[in-house]
Amino acid sequence: MFPKPTEPTVDEPLTPAGTGCPACGAATVFTYRLVDYRGWLRVTKCRTCLHVVDRHRITPPAQAGVG
């Protein structure tokens, strides 16, 4: 029994990616980091239609004293 995966909570500031959304034509999509069960991702995503323009694994930021 595993909990259903959900969109991880975003507590990173959204950075305008400087490009428009190819799906809905929104003026700007936003880049931010998030964590899922496998680690860190950098995601570029439209906040209007939620189209994911780009996402890739990134090196985890330094963590201070986990555990």
Ligand SMILES: [Zn+2]
């Ligand atoms: Zn869009």
